[in-house]
Amino acid sequence: MAHQKIPTRKPLSRARVLQAAVALANEAGLDAFSMRGLAQELGVVPMALYKHVANKEELLDGMVDIVFSEIELPSGDLDWRSAMRRRALSTHEALKRHSWAIGMMESRRPGPANLRNHNAVMGCLRKAGFPFEIAIHAYSIQDAYIYGFALQERDTGFETPDSAGEAAQRRAQTIGSLENYPYLVEIATKLPASGYDNAVEFAWGLDLILDGLDRLRDPGAPPA
Amino acid sequence: MAHQKIPTRKPLSRARVLQAAVALANEAGLDAFSMRGLAQELGVVPMALYKHVANKEELLDGMVDIVFSEIELPSGDLDWRSAMRRRALSTHEALKRHSWAIGMMESRRPGPANLRNHNAVMGCLRKAGFPFEIAIHAYSIQDAYIYGFALQERDTGFETPDSAGEAAQRRAQTIGSLENYPYLVEIATKLPASGYDNAVEFAWGLDLILDGLDRLRDPGAPPA
DNA sequence: AACTATAGGTGTACGCTGTACACTTGTCAA
DNA sequence: TTGACAAGTGTACAGCGTACACCTATAGTT
Numbered sequence: 040m041a042h043q044k045i046p047t048r049k050p051l052s053r054a055r056v057l058q059a060a061v062a063l064a065n066e067a068g069l070d071a072f073s074m075r076g077l078a079q080e081l082g083v084v085p086m087a088l089y090k091h092v093a094n095k096e097e098l099l100d101g102m103v104d105i106v107f108s109e110i111e112l113p114s115g116d117l118d119w120r121s122a123m124r125r126r127a128l129s130t131h132e133a134l135k136r137h138s139w140a141i142g143m144m145e146s147r148r149p150g151p152a153n154l155r156n157h158n159a160v161m162g163c164l165r166k167a168g169f170p171f172e173i174a175i176h177a178y179s180i181q182d183a184y185i186y187g188f189a190l191q192e193r194d195t196g197f198e199t200p201d202s203a204g205e206a207a208q209r210r211a212q213t214i215g216s217l218e219n220y221p222y223l224v225e226i227a228t229k230l231p232a233s234g235y236d237n238a239v240e241f242a243w244g245l246d247l248i249l250d251g252l253d254r255l256r257d258p259g260a261p262p263a
Numbered sequence: 264m265a266h267q268k269i270p271t272r273k274p275l276s277r278a279r280v281l282q283a284a285v286a287l288a289n290e291a292g293l294d295a296f297s298m299r300g301l302a303q304e305l306g307v308v309p310m311a312l313y314k315h316v317a318n319k320e321e322l323l324d325g326m327v328d329i330v331f332s333e334i335e336l337p338s339g340d341l342d343w344r345s346a347m348r349r350r351a352l353s354t355h356e357a358l359k360r361h362s363w364a365i366g367m368m369e370s371r372r373p374g375p376a377n378l379r380n381h382n383a384v385m386g387c388l389r390k391a392g393f394p395f396e397i398a399i400h401a402y403s404i405q406d407a408y409i410y411g412f413a414l415q416e417r418d419t420g421f422e423t424p425d426s427a428g429e430a431a432q433r434r435a436q437t438i439g440s441l442e443n444y445p446y447l448v449e450i451a452t453k454l455p456a457s458g459y460d461n462a463v464e465f466a467w468g469l470d471l472i473l474d475g476l477d478r479l480r481d482p483g484a485p486p487a
Numbered sequence: 488a489a490c491t492a493t494a495g496g497t498g499t500a501c502g503c504t505g506t507a508c509a510c511t512t513g514t515c516a517a
Numbered sequence: 518t519t520g521a522c523a524a525g526t527g528t529a530c531a532g533c534g535t536a537c538a539c540c541t542a543t544a545g546t547t
Contacts, residue, residue, distance in 0.1 A: 050494095050495070050496090051495075051496085073532085073533065073534085074533080074534060074535080075532080075533075075534085083496070083497095084496065084497055084498075085534085085535085086496075086497070086498080086535075086536090086537095087495070087496050087497075089535070089536095090494075090495055090496075091495090094534075094535075095534065095535090141366075142365075142366040142414065145414070145415055145418035145419060146414075146417070146418040154444055154447060155444075157444075157446075157447060158443075158444040158445070158446045158447050159446075161446035161447070161449070161450065162445070162446045165446060165449075171449065171453055171457070172457055175450070175454070175457070175459070175464075176464065176467050176468065179412070179415070179464055179468060180408070180467075180468035180471060180472075182411070182415060183407075183408050183411035183412035183414075183415055183468060184404070184407050184408050184411055185411065186411040186414055186415065187406070187407035187408055187409065187410040187411020187412065187414065188403070188407035188411065190366065190369070190370075190407075190410055190411065190414070191369055191403070191406060191407055191410065193370070194369035194370040195369060219382075220378055220379075220381075220382040221382070221386070222381075222382045222383075222385035222386045222389060223378060223381060223382050223385070225385070225389075225395065226385065226399070229395055230399070233395070233396055233399075235399070240399075240400065240403055243400050243403075243404075244400065244403060244404035244407060247404060247472065247475040247476070248404075248471065248472065248475070250475060251471040251472070251474060251475045252471070274523095274524070274525090275524080275525085297503085297504065297505085298504080298505060298506080299503085299504075299505085307525070307526095308525065308526055308527075309505085309506085310506075310507090310508095310525075310526070310527080311524075311525050311526075313506070313507095314523075314524055314525070315524095318505075318506075319505065319506090
């Protein structure tokens with residue numbers, strides 16, 4: 040019979056490695072994410088990965104750029120405020136899908152999707168009439184808020200009203216003498232009933248910031 | 264001669280371990296921070312540390328609480344805005360001194376300084392007349408901004424006008440075809456001459472947020 | 488058709504990490 | 518003097534990233 044190659048694993052590629060890496064990090068978390076684990080997931084020996092990525096650092100760079108590629112660019116068809124709002128919400132959702140990326144979005148060597156994103160955001164602000172210095176400020180405050188919120192969201196576990204209450208109570212129980220912290224007690228007791236919702240919370244702060252920025256725009260610029 | 268103990272190292276203690284750990288993390292960074300390195304710094308064998316801390320996780324918990332302990336609590340003598348402003352600036356400075364702590368402030372088991380801090384901040388907002396839900400929003404937006412800004416500050420390396428320009432240009436050079444990213448080019452060229460200063464940048468965003476919050480206060484509350 | 492270069496996958500090995508466990512030593516109380 | 522207990526030591530193990538040498542299957546050239 041004719042020299043049959045039975046198992047014939049589909050060969051690796053840089054794209055396939057990156058994709059599997061993102062998937063593994065999504066479900067295992069960053070701490071449990073290892074080169075060896077990734078290799079196993081791909082049915083391959085650890086060193087095989089190194090034919091497609093230089094090392095773990097470069098792998099993480101590529102993974103982060105995948106996250107950037109999932110973020111909606113600000114649309115030129117919308118007024119700046121709506122465009123920035125959509126882009127912020129899209130970033131927030133991407134970070135929820137890939138919470139392992141939260142501390143890494145700006146700390147790694149930027150890839151093409153990152154550059155495209157940053158260029159488009161800055162472009163949106165400049166075209167909206169923000170002078171250069173103000174545009175820098177506007178960019179800075181938005182991204183600080185977006186990334187900082189994602190960090191807190193991940194860490195506090197305030198997700199739904201229920202889990203927020205649970206988390207607050209769990210947090211409270213770690214310290215014995217609660218009477219010293221009346222305002223933490225208030226949070227633990229009132230938050231569950233308050234209908235807390237992380238998405239609402241995020242939008243609330245975002246809108247406060249965008250409103251503040253809107254007051255600073257060059258008045259001679261395109262409307263809205 | 265009388266049974267002389269010549270070298271007689273001062274004995275370890277939990278406090279001394281934590282203190283040395285913070286110092287080592289400050290100068291070596293979190294990646295290079297290891298139990299073995301810390302032990303060496305203290306002139307002791309690695310396992311000796313485990314008589315004073317349960318494990319590395321608990322050690323990091325304690326280190327983070329030291330950072331919290333360095334943050335100024337909001338003063339009751341000031342109006343809420345000034346108190347929150349001082350507290351935010353103090354947090355920012357603590358995070359600059361201890362940049363290894365930036366992603367960890369809310370992700371670890373809270374210690375006493377953490378609880379005191381959170382309780383005091385929430386108390387300040389409530390006493391200023393913010394209704395519970397608004398106080399939660401106000402807390403959330405401030406901390407998201409503070410931690411997010413620190414994250415960006417650490418990652419971008421925009422520190423002084425000069426280093427900001429350098430960083431922007433370095434960043435630009437990582438991609439070959441700059442003509443595709445005109446707004447990144449603008450940043451790389453204009454930022455160095457713009458007198459960029461990270462402390463100013465931080466205060467700018469902070470004031471925008473505090474102004475926005477001030478508009479939402481319960482009008483029947485104590486003035487300013 | 489035979490030869491060879493090359494890309495992709497393998498196996499072994501090294502130094503690093505956190506830390507479990509058993510041991511010794513130093514100090515104080517009874 | 519004895520005995521308990523706290524503090525420090527030494528050895529060992531599993532897991533990590535990855536350097537390096539090796540094999541093997543495919544592609545191109547002659």
